[in-house]
Amino acid sequence: MTPHLRVARDAPQQVWIAFGGQADQFWLRPLRRGFRHCFAALRDEAGWTVLEPLSGRLIVARLAVPASFDLPGFYTRAGLAVVGPFAPGPARAGWLPSLLPCTCVGLCRAVLGAGAPRALTPWGLFRRLAQNLCPYEKKILPTAVN
Template sequence: MAPRHALAEGVQQVWIGFGGRADRAWLRLLRPGFRHCFAVVEDARGWTVIEPLSGRLLVARPDLVPGFDLPGFYRRAGLTVLGPFQPGPPACGWLPELSPYSCVSLCRALLGEGAPFAVTPHGLYRRLEKYSYDRKKVIDTASLRA
């Protein structure tokens, strides 16, 4: 029987990028360098960039040479990038429907059920950075909820 989606095959890896300037006044309340987050997903076919922007969602499959280091490109551009993470199973339950749409909620959804709770990009960064030091980068339910 074929897997339901690519996550079932375990072939995807997710990197979360942080950065952003205050293009809207309310963003100035957030920590500089952590006013926005986005995700890049690598699979057997290449890269997918998932960029939640104000008022729309950008999803792109850039045409890059095989082996291109997209997270490294973002780091060289001055952004902070964490990963790779292997996404866990999809989150189930009532909480995702009640949480507002934001760049943080979208990145948490891509990480799956065990993604750490965070409201701001810097909060997500702190939780994922702490998790990265453990060297276990498979997101599961028990690992980040503590």
């Protein structure tokens, strides 16, 4: 049994997961509109780091904005759905390496740690993360509808 994700209030590092995306690759078309891609944004006392898995590469960017900058709000205004904050958990230990390909969902689950919900698509991850937040701590920033 994996531990539940912890909702972060005053954690030294917080994780936000953003969802969005157009079908710019043909294999993304079957995925739910607005939930064809996800990426992670981490906040610590020094600022923001964004982990953006793209087709064939991974972008890790340290943003030149202060830690007090409202990056989740910025992403929401840009039309993305954002859920969080979560405290990253410990790594998932296993006997065998994962046989799944490295995807945006896999990267976000790895950042969340051992308590990350099982999901194969960005929509599945969004639903499970949104369910995991307590009603009084719910901080889901809605996506703009096209």
